Amino acid sequence: MTTRTKAQTEPILSARGIVNRFGKQVVHDKLSLEIVRGEIIGIAGGSGSGKSVLLKTLVGLHQPDAGEVLLNGKTIQSIGAAEKAAQIGVLFQQGALFSSLSVAQNIMLPMREHTALPANEQEQIAAMKLALAGLPADSGIKFPSALSGGMVKRAAFARALALDPKILFLDEPTSDLDPIAASGIDALIRQLNDSLGITVVIVTHDLTTLFTICGRIAVLVDRKITVDTADKLMKSDHPWIHEFFHGPRAEGAMKARNISHGN
């Protein structure tokens, strides 16, 4: 049991001394971030603060100008394609479902590439992922163009979960969704985290998501990152962070958090 508790406190992913530059503009200046196994962490920041670049750096899509990203202690660039696919799932902002494939085929694509499972078994697993993501089985044969915004996100969730990744990156999972669909996605994230133990990293502007489901919040400000719980960040005296957590929208989101936490 001791090994397990140790594994749980060890970071699953750590970024060290990340520097990202575009021309003369420095977006990230030696920022470091440790993501703990099993947590839900939110990454927040103003528009243009480099949230998306950070996300791309963390999943290994973008090579930083300096610094390194370690996944389970190995640099992300050195991890093989199949292993990376089994470790990391990404939900892109627009879903990024392949438009020429049906939803079920989208989910089965990584399985087809990386496992030797027969087709009928892949279909069975795809049906399960659809159910996990809260989609009816008949949406499996639909094509992405026939889905609503909320269903696209759920289908993209199902595909991101195809190989049961240990860490799931979500880029603006609730943007462009109506409040009911957005709350549904929040509940889904929490459920997946609870039952599957997936570590979740959410890049979002959505204060309700940040307050209600994220254990810690990483705020990207001044090219650095500040990580803490929402309660402690609220007491921060940094002007931007203060504004972010005390604006009129934040007040409403805090109410939602109090309701969902039952106090």
Added chain:
Amino acid sequence: MTSVPANKQQASADPSRPTVVVSGDGDKLALAGALVIFTLAEARNSLKKWSKQGSSRSLDVARLDSLDTPGALFLCGLRDKGVELTGVRAEHRALLDLVCGLDLKPLPKVESVPRWRQIVIQLGKGAHDARHEALDVITFVGRAASWTVSAMIHPHSLRPASISRHVAETGIHALPIIGLMAVMIAVVIGYQGVAQLRPYGGEDFTINLVAVSVLREMGVLITAIMVAGRSGSAFTAEIGVMQTREEVDALKVMGIEPMQVLVVPRVIALVITLPLLTFVADIMGLIGGAAISQFLLDVSPTQYLTRLPRVVDGSDLFVGLFKAPIFAFFIACIGCMHGLRVSGSAESVGRETTRAVVKSIFLVLVLDAFFSILFEKLGV
């Protein structure tokens, strides 16, 4: 059934790869290792026979280190068949409960239509679509013509800045490639002419062949095809992207007619540039003809120039240049029409661009055939 090391070879080859081991005897078996999507096939194969045998079987999963959702689904399936799962770890119980609790229905099958019916359906659809396409083209060409004419009558509604930008983009930027293509086509015709006419001692007529075919047909045709591929497609893509970003709707809301600001300037610009480009292509084609004459026929450029007025006259040049603005009008109309047809998604931009290019080149060739017959009858 004794110990079955399901994945021993791979395990020794790559220690980081997850493995599953089935052990035990008779009705009681035990799973150890990782029951995850990568080891599922092996676990299933090892347990295939066993899971179908008699009753009161049990599977011990206490030594299972990791379990994922496909693995849990597999265990749920076994449980449904009457296998008792023993020693389930606390951290796996929640996962098993979640997965077993899902109301799983198989994915519906897509209804497949027999091949022969597909062909019939496609033929019918094709005919139906062709009719609508034809009507659409006629309607759009008519609307574009009426808007262009009204812009000519009310010059204040013309947009000179937009027109000149399109003239530069469709004309000046296309000059190098069109000039090069015209020289090439003259060289091709020249070589073929010399090869075919030499046995009859008529290779000198290659000069006539190159000059007449370049001026009457090849100059304008090559230019029109090039412009359809280069500028017609650009019109579709530009307007299509505007359509996907709702810019066209924004124009309409502001009370600005897209036909007037998007289509008319492009039509006018192309009607201006295509004849000019054709003229350049004609000149370059004749220069290509001069080169061929020098190298294959030993006819010097000066001799070539003195022969030229005797083999071609103004009507040849006129026939080519006359067709250019008409082709231009249709290429621009088809390009804009498909751009405005783009609906929402980005992939429809690509689809409409392809259609626009195919349709405008097709139309250019149809019109050219029509003009060939017309001029033949008129004796021009």
